[in-house]
Amino acid sequence: xxxxxxxxxxxxxxxxxxxxxxxxxxxxxxxxxxxxxxxxxxxxxxxxxxxxxxxxxxxxxxxxxxxxxxxxxxxxxxxxxxxxxxxxxxxxxxxxxxxxxxxxxxxxxxxxxxxxxxxxxxxxxxxxxxxxxxxxxxxxxxxxxxxxxxxxxxxxxxxxxxxxxxxxxxxxxxxxxxxxxxxxxxxxxxx
Amino acid sequence: xxxxxxxxxxxxxxxxxxxxxxxxxxxxxxxxxxxxxxxxxxxxxxxxxxxxxxxxxxxxxxxxxxxxxxxxxxxxxxxxxxxxxxxxxxxxxxxxxxxxxxxxxxxxxxxxxxxxxxxxxxxxxxxxxxxxxxxxxxxxxxxxxxxxxxxxxxxxxxxxxxxxxxxxxxxxxxxxxxxxxxxxxxxxxxxx
Numbered sequence: 001x002x003x004x005x006x007x008x009x010x011x012x013x014x015x016x017x018x019x020x021x022x023x024x025x026x027x028x029x030x031x032x033x034x035x036x037x038x039x040x041x042x043x044x045x046x047x048x049x050x051x052x053x054x055x056x057x058x059x060x061x062x063x064x065x066x067x068x069x070x071x072x073x074x075x076x077x078x079x080x081x082x083x084x085x086x087x088x089x090x091x092x093x094x095x096x097x098x099x100x101x102x103x104x105x106x107x108x109x110x111x112x113x114x115x116x117x118x119x120x121x122x123x124x125x126x127x128x129x130x131x132x133x134x135x136x137x138x139x140x141x142x143x144x145x146x147x148x149x150x151x152x153x154x155x156x157x158x159x160x161x162x163x164x165x166x167x168x169x170x171x172x173x174x175x176x177x178x179x180x181x182x183x184x185x186x187x188x189x190x191x
Numbered sequence: 192x193x194x195x196x197x198x199x200x201x202x203x204x205x206x207x208x209x210x211x212x213x214x215x216x217x218x219x220x221x222x223x224x225x226x227x228x229x230x231x232x233x234x235x236x237x238x239x240x241x242x243x244x245x246x247x248x249x250x251x252x253x254x255x256x257x258x259x260x261x262x263x264x265x266x267x268x269x270x271x272x273x274x275x276x277x278x279x280x281x282x283x284x285x286x287x288x289x290x291x292x293x294x295x296x297x298x299x300x301x302x303x304x305x306x307x308x309x310x311x312x313x314x315x316x317x318x319x320x321x322x323x324x325x326x327x328x329x330x331x332x333x334x335x336x337x338x339x340x341x342x343x344x345x346x347x348x349x350x351x352x353x354x355x356x357x358x359x360x361x362x363x364x365x366x367x368x369x370x371x372x373x374x375x376x377x378x379x380x381x382x383x
Binding site: 078079080083084085086088089092099171172173174 | 230231232240302303304305306308326327329330333
């Protein structure tokens with residue numbers, strides 16, 4: 001936790017230096033109004049869904065200068081949860097996430113381009129299983145405003161698709177299950 | 192037929208418990224080694240785990256029965272030919288067997304029930320989960336299950352070599368006592 005906090009601090013400090021006027025947000029982990037979920041085909045017949053329970057991150061966003069927005073998310077791979085003890089154990093092992101060797105996954109944005117319809121394309125580098133690849137996340141703005149407790153919040157959702165083999169995970173789950181959809185539900189509290 | 196243990200010999204219950212558990216434990220170790228490398232498309236992928244869980248619980252039940260039985264039984268005396276350090280090593284090894292098996296059974300149970308889902312015992316009934324574990328605790332259980340199993344294998348080798356050594360090299364009744372209940376012993380049996 002300390003490490004994450006220091007990372008976040010340094011990240012938010014760097015945000016501050018990049019853009020002094022942008023609003024900085026911390027993802028609401030305390031109240032857990034955020035989720036990182038995934039979905040992968042099971043044999044081609046149905047969907048298996050799961051999530052990462054432990055993650056943290058922060059972002060900045062300036063509605064007058066959205067292209068300067070930045071986000072960083074750190075996921076503890078250990079926290080993978082598909083509601084099944086033996087599958088989760090297998091996912092933590094070498095065949096998949098190998099959490100002892102690669103305890104963290106990370107997304108660091110490189111660009112953000114907003115469209116007029118409230119959607120945006122967020123590009124960045126995604127590190128999973130020790131491999132970093134550029135990905136593109138389709139983002140949708142959800143809403144923003146004051147909360148009843150004296151804070152200010154903003155929310156987005158993001159969706160992307162990754163190929164497991166790109167991240168060195170080649171365990172054979174069948175031809176229908178080579179790709180995985182990732183969903184990010186992010187609520188930030190202004191800091 | 193001698194049912195209970197005596198000063199001379201093991202009874203039929205102890206002998207049966209010993210050998211049934213030996214077969215189940217060796218079988219379960221081999222199944223465990225085999226199943227962790229199965230591919231997702233293997234026909235045994237799901238059923239191997241199911242058998243492993245159910246047989247594991249069976250072993251745990253037998254283990255409990257055996258501990259109660261052992262604590263309430265007369266202990267057969269060591270042979271006169273045993274050296275004191277051999278008796279000490281054998282006793283330590285036997286206690287280790289019990290401790291390791293308890294750890295292996297309990298950690299195995301928690302690996303399967305970590306998410307609060309019970310274990311389907313041979314399709315007869317559900318063995319409920321007693322507590323949920325977080326990822327760190329679940330990983331700890333996995334490691335405990337694996338490490339203690341390998342220690343058990345080392346102990347099993349020692350145990351087997353020792354038994355065969357007594358039988359073929361020293362030519363005493365150590366192994367025979369665990370194969371069949373012995374009637375009153377003859378002087379050549381070298382009982383203390």
